[in-house]
Amino acid sequence: MDSIERQISREEVEKHNKDGDLWVIIDAKVYDISKFKNLHPGGASVLLDAEVAGQDATEAFYGLHRHEVLERPQYKRLQVGVIAGEESQLHGRIPGEISAVPYAEPTWLTAGYHTPYFSEARHNHHGLIFRHDLFSRSIESSKVPQGDQEIL
Numbered sequence: 001m002d003s004i005e006r007q008i009s010r011e012e013v014e015k016h017n018k019d020g021d022l023w024v025i026i027d028a029k030v031y032d033i034s035k036f037k038n039l040h041p042g043g044a045s046v047l048l049d050a051e052v053a054g055q056d057a058t059e060a061f062y063g064l065h066r067h068e069v070l071e072r073p074q075y076k077r078l079q080v081g082v083i084a085g086e087e088s089q090l091h092g093r094i095p096g097e098i099s100a101v102p103y104a105e106p107t108w109l110t111a112g113y114h115t116p117y118f119s120e121a122r123h124n125h126h127g128l129i130f131r132h133d134l135f136s137r138s139i140e141s142s143k144v145p146q147g148d149q150e151i152l
Helices: 010-014 044-048 058-062 120-142
Strands: 021-026 029-032 079-083 144-146 149-151
Touching (some): 021 044, 021 058
Antiparallel strands (some): 144 149
16 A cells, blocks of 8 residues: 555554654645654754644644645655545645745735735726827827928
């Protein structure tokens, strides 16, 4: 049986909560982070915290990381199984789609972004100015000088 398909109970994961034996659950997937903990950019102490070690760390993980982190080969290999009877609720995004994770993308790219400095009316106004400028330039470039007068 493939280790990724290995069914593991939550009780089994809870037993792996020590420095040399450290597992976490992220979105119904079980990861053995024993060897990774010292490489973690946030430090090993974050992963050894009682609310993370041997526990479901889905909220803590997604509060600071994008889903794509888990899809990278170096992290995907840390998965040792899935929680028995549970299914993953989160799935990778479609390439080019904006991530819904806070701070993962510039806020102005996310759906529902609002700023008091931008409105549709302002956008239309700038478009009108731009079109007027183009129109004015086209008129000026089409003027043909005749003697001392210009004819349209």
